[in-house]
Amino acid sequence: MHWHHYQAFGLRIRSCFPLPELLAATGPEFDVEISYDSVSPELPGAVDVGLRYQTAPRRLLIVVEGIARFLVLEGARILIDRCKDAEDNAVRLFLLASVFGGLLLQREELVLRGSAIEVNGQAMVFLGVPGIGKSTLAIAFKKKGYRFLTDEFCVVRTGPEARRMIQAGFPQAKLWPDSLKKLDLLPETLSCVRRGIQKRALPIKEDFTSEPLPIGKVYVLSSRTTNSVSLTTLEGSAAYTVFVGDDNLSPFLKGFGLESHYRQFAMTLALGTPAIVVNRPKNKFNLTEIVDILEADFLK
Amino acid sequence: MNKFVWLASYPKSGNTWFRAFLSNLLMDPDRPININNFETGPIASSRARLDALIGYNSGDLTDDEIDRLRPDLYLHEAMQEDAPAFIKVHDAYTFPSNGKPLFPLEATKAAIYFIRNPLDVCVSFTHHRGRTECQKTIEGMRNQNQVLAGRSNGQSAQLRQKLLSWSEHVLSWVDAPGQRIHVMRYEDMKLDPEKTFSAAVHFAELPSEPERIRKAIRFSRFEELRAQEEARGFRERPHADKVFFRKGQIGSWRETLSTEQAQEITRDHGEVMKRFGYLGQNGDPIF
Numbered sequence: 001m002h003w004h005h006y007q008a009f010g011l012r013i014r015s016c017f018p019l020p021e022l023l024a025a026t027g028p029e030f031d032v033e034i035s036y037d038s039v040s041p042e043l044p045g046a047v048d049v050g051l052r053y054q055t056a057p058r059r060l061l062i063v064v065e066g067i068a069r070f071l072v073l074e075g076a077r078i079l080i081d082r083c084k085d086a087e088d089n090a091v092r093l094f095l096l097a098s099v100f101g102g103l104l105l106q107r108e109e110l111v112l113r114g115s116a117i118e119v120n121g122q123a124m125v126f127l128g129v130p131g132i133g134k135s136t137l138a139i140a141f142k143k144k145g146y147r148f149l150t151d152e153f154c155v156v157r158t159g160p161e162a163r164r165m166i167q168a169g170f171p172q173a174k175l176w177p178d179s180l181k182k183l184d185l186l187p188e189t190l191s192c193v194r195r196g197i198q199k200r201a202l203p204i205k206e207d208f209t210s211e212p213l214p215i216g217k218v219y220v221l222s223s224r225t226t227n228s229v230s231l232t233t234l235e236g237s238a239a240y241t242v243f244v245g246d247d248n249l250s251p252f253l254k255g256f257g258l259e260s261h262y263r264q265f266a267m268t269l270a271l272g273t274p275a276i277v278v279n280r281p282k283n284k285f286n287l288t289e290i291v292d293i294l295e296a297d298f299l300k
Numbered sequence: 301m302n303k304f305v306w307l308a309s310y311p312k313s314g315n316t317w318f319r320a321f322l323s324n325l326l327m328d329p330d331r332p333i334n335i336n337n338f339e340t341g342p343i344a345s346s347r348a349r350l351d352a353l354i355g356y357n358s359g360d361l362t363d364d365e366i367d368r369l370r371p372d373l374y375l376h377e378a379m380q381e382d383a384p385a386f387i388k389v390h391d392a393y394t395f396p397s398n399g400k401p402l403f404p405l406e407a408t409k410a411a412i413y414f415i416r417n418p419l420d421v422c423v424s425f426t427h428h429r430g431r432t433e434c435q436k437t438i439e440g441m442r443n444q445n446q447v448l449a450g451r452s453n454g455q456s457a458q459l460r461q462k463l464l465s466w467s468e469h470v471l472s473w474v475d476a477p478g479q480r481i482h483v484m485r486y487e488d489m490k491l492d493p494e495k496t497f498s499a500a501v502h503f504a505e506l507p508s509e510p511e512r513i514r515k516a517i518r519f520s521r522f523e524e525l526r527a528q529e530e531a532r533g534f535r536e537r538p539h540a541d542k543v544f545f546r547k548g549q550i551g552s553w554r555e556t557l558s559t560e561q562a563q564e565i566t567r568d569h570g571e572v573m574k575r576f577g578y579l580g581q582n583g584d585p586i587f
Contacts, residue, residue: 051369051376053355062355065365098356130351130359131455178454196362198452225533251352282537 005030009104009155010167010212017088021096021172021201023210032076032103034095039069039081048255053102055255060102067091070099075106089201090194096170101153102252110156110265112218112248115173116149116166117141118209119298122216123166125154127242132221133285136179139202140291143183147209148173156269157212164269165212171204182287217274218242219294223282229289231297232277240270302409303381304374305504307340308389309414310469311448312424314486315388316536316544318414320520321497322386328512332519335528336535344389344403345449345459349373363450363460367396370459371404378407386504390448391461393472393479405478412500413473416486417578417587418466418569419553419562427546434561441466442568467572485576487550487587493517522548551587 003014006022013022015034043054043061054061060072067090069081078099082091104111114127115138124141126134135151142148150169159165176199177187190200220234220242234242242248243266253259276297280290307322309315323339324332333339342349350358350366350373358366394402403411418441426437440446446463449456463469474483482503488496494510497517501508518524526545529537537544553562566573566585573579580586 050355051350051353051372064356065368093360094356097360102355129348129457130357131347131457176454178451193360197360199359199455225535225537251355 001035003028006170007210008100008168008170009109009150009153010157019092019096021092021203022170032078034078034080036082037071037079039071039079041069043071046255047257048251050251053252055252057255057257058106060099060106060252060255062094062099062102064094067094070095072099072103072106075103075108078103087195089191093193097152101250104153104155105250105252105258105262106256108258108261110243110262110269111250112154112156112243113152114154115151116154116213118147118149118213119216121213123149123154123213124216124294124298125166125218126221127154127218127248128221131176132223133179133287133290134221135173135175136182136285136287137221137290137294139173139175139179139183139185140287141295142204142207144291144295145207147207148204149209149213156215156265159212159214163214164273165214167212168208168210171208173202173204174199175202176200182285215269215273216298217276220275220277222277222279223285224279226279226281228281229286229293230279231293232279234275234277239273239275240267242275243270301375301378301406303378303384304403304407305384305386305409306344306389306403306411307386307414308391308393308411308473310416310421310463310466311390312421312428313416314414314484314489315390317489317520317522317525317548318412318484318500319386319388320525321516322506324519325501325506325512325516328507328515329519332524332528334532335525336532340386340388343458344374344387345391345461347455347457347459349377350459353377358459359455364396366459367394367402367462370402371397371400374407375404384409384504390463392464392469393476394462394464401476408479410480410482410504411473411476412504413470413481413483414486415470415474415483415576417550417553417585418565418573419557419578419585420486420550420587421466422561422565423553423556424546428544434557438561438564438568441565444468465568467569470572470576483576490548490550 001016004018005025006013006019007025008022011031012025012029013032014030045056046054048055052063058074062070066083067086071079101111114125115134116123116125117138126137128134151173155167157165174193180187187200193199193201244263253262307315319338319340326339327333396402422434422437426434442465444465448461449458450460498513529545534544
C-alpha cells in the first residue's frame, strides 16, 4: 500500500489516501494511521449510543449516511468504510472534523472547539457556538498580518515549565459565503467543502504557524440583544464553564470514560488562562469593530 | 416513548403566549415567570439540539439530509424523557424520510395547534421580519415552498423549517394522520381566555384547578409580556425585530393592509379561513 504522510495537531499521520488539507511530512514514523476497511454499523460493547455515534472506552463509531462509517480506535487508528458514491471531499470533511476530534479526545487531549491565531508569540483563542464567527475572526486577523494557528479545534497540551500550549492544526479554514463577503473574499474562487453545501474551504497558503504556542487569552464569542460590542472578563467558575460548557464538552467523553479527567484538565486550564466574553449585537456582526476592540485587548 | 406535546403554529399565531401561560401554570409562581426562562426548552428546530446528539456538525449536512435525521432525533430524545415535555414547533407537518413524519407518532403524546386570522398574521409576521411593507409576506404566505432559516450562505442557529403556504401549514397539522390534535384560535385565547386555556389544559392533562389557570392567564397577559420585554429584553426576539410582543390585537390588519391586499389573502386562503371561522357566509372577514 502506498502511504501518504502528514502532520497536524503535533501528530504524525499516515493515510492510505491523500489529505491535501494537511501539511506533508517526511519519514515513515507515524502516530495515527488512516485506512479503508469494513466497519460494522454497530459498536460492540458501546457504552453511550447517540443518534449517529457510539462510544466505548478508546473506541468511537461515527455514521454519516451516504458518506462513510468511521471507526476510531485507541487514539491511533481510523478505519473508514466508505459509501460507494461518496465524494472524496465529503469523506475528508467529516474525517478532519469530528472524527479526528474524537481521536484527539481518545488520546486524552483537551480539545476546544474554536480557532486560534498568533499574537506576539502567544495563541489567542476564539471559542463560541457554531456559526458565531470564530473562523471569520481568525481570518480577519490573518488578513491583518497575524499568523494562523488552527481552525475548528484547539488542542491544548502541557509544554515546557507546565505551560499550556495550543497545537497547530492544519492550514485551512472553512467559511460560509456571508463570512467571505465580510472578509472581501470571493466565494466563487473557492471550492465548496462538499457538494450541496455552500461553505467554502479556504487554504492558508502563507502565515501559517506549525509550532505550538503558549495560550495568551481565550475569547468567547457571544451574541445577545445589545446594541454595542463589549468585553466581559470571566472569573472563577464562570471561566471554568467556558471550557466544559455544552459547546466544549464533547458527547464522546462519556463513553470514553474520560469526563472527569477532562473536567480536571479544564479546571487547571481555567485557573491560569484569562477568559473574556465578547458580547456583540444579535443582529449585527461588525467585523471591523470587533477586530479593533480585540486588537487593543491583545496588548493589555 | 410517547412523551412530546408539540406546540405547533405558523409564526406569530400565539405560540409564545401559550408557552408563557404554560410556564406559569406548571411553575405556579407568586410572580410572573421571567419570559427568558420558559419551561418548554428550545424550539424543535434548534440546531444545538441535533448537534448534541449526532456527533458531528450539522452544518456539514444539506437541509434535506438534516430533515431525514430529524425524526430519529425526536425518537431518541423521547426515549430519554421521564415525563411529557412541551416543544415549540414552526415546521409544517411533513414526511421527509420514506413516508415517516418529521414528528414521529411514537415520540408524540399530542399536539396543540395555534391558528390565527391570516390577515393579522400577515401584519405581525411582516413586523417580526423587520419589514414595513406586507406584500412580500402575502407572497410568502402563498408560497408552497416557504421556509424559515433556509439561507444557504451562512449557518443559522435554527435548522431549516418548511412552512409551506399558510393554508398548507394549517392543514398539514390539523389533518395529520394519527395525531391527537387540539386546535386553539388566537382570537378565542384573547376573547375568552378562561374557557380557551382551560380546554387546552384538560386536553394536555395539565394541573386544572380553576384558580391556578386564572392566575397563569393573568401572569401571561400581553401587557405583562410586553412590560418584561421592555425591561429586560427577550432572547427569542429575532434579529430584525424591534419588539417581539408588539400589539397582540385582533383585527389590526384593518389599519395596515389595503383592501386589495386583504382580498388577496382571503382569495389565497379562503377555504381554510372559512373552515376555522375567519370568513362569514358572504366571504367577509369576521375579525
